[in-house]
Amino acid sequence: MIELSLFFSSFLAATILPFSSEAALYAALEMGLSKQSGVLIASLGNVSAIIVNYYLGYFLYEKMKLKLQNSKAYRLTKRYGVWSLFFSFLPIIGDPITIIAGIFRINFLLFIFIAGMLRVVRYIIIAYGLSF
Numbered sequence: 001m002i003e004l005s006l007f008f009s010s011f012l013a014a015t016i017l018p019f020s021s022e023a024a025l026y027a028a029l030e031m032g033l034s035k036q037s038g039v040l041i042a043s044l045g046n047v048s049a050i051i052v053n054y055y056l057g058y059f060l061y062e063k064m065k066l067k068l069q070n071s072k073a074y075r076l077t078k079r080y081g082v083w084s085l086f087f088s089f090l091p092i093i094g095d096p097i098t099i100i101a102g103i104f105r106i107n108f109l110l111f112i113f114i115a116g117m118l119r120v121v122r123y124i125i126i127a128y129g130l131s132f
Helices: 002-013 021-030 035-069 072-087 094-103 108-129
Strands: none
Touching: 002 021, 002 035, 021 035, 021 108, 035 094, 035 108, 072 094, 072 108, 094 108
16 A cells, blocks of 8 residues: 555645645655665656656647747747756656657657656665655
């Protein structure tokens, strides 16, 4: 049950809903979940959600294409887009970046590599950086 709760908390935390996957991971570890399992489950939940975010943005693009093509945000993201992924693990701004990545059609494999790995590294730092 701890595992399922951690997965869903991590999934929801990667949406625009106000959840803290870090707190959920900490609580799961305090309840006896191993660090390896905690990192794996939290990572699976969070990365699954950023994939959903990416595809929400990807399909949103078709509906917003004409508006976006004339905007400054579109031009800037088109020019610097992939670099924005290095901020995608941050609280508050990170989750919208994963949606915008889909809107601007950033290469999916590059998206998963950068955004996914940063989230996994964040959980590793939390799990192994804390003393239990």
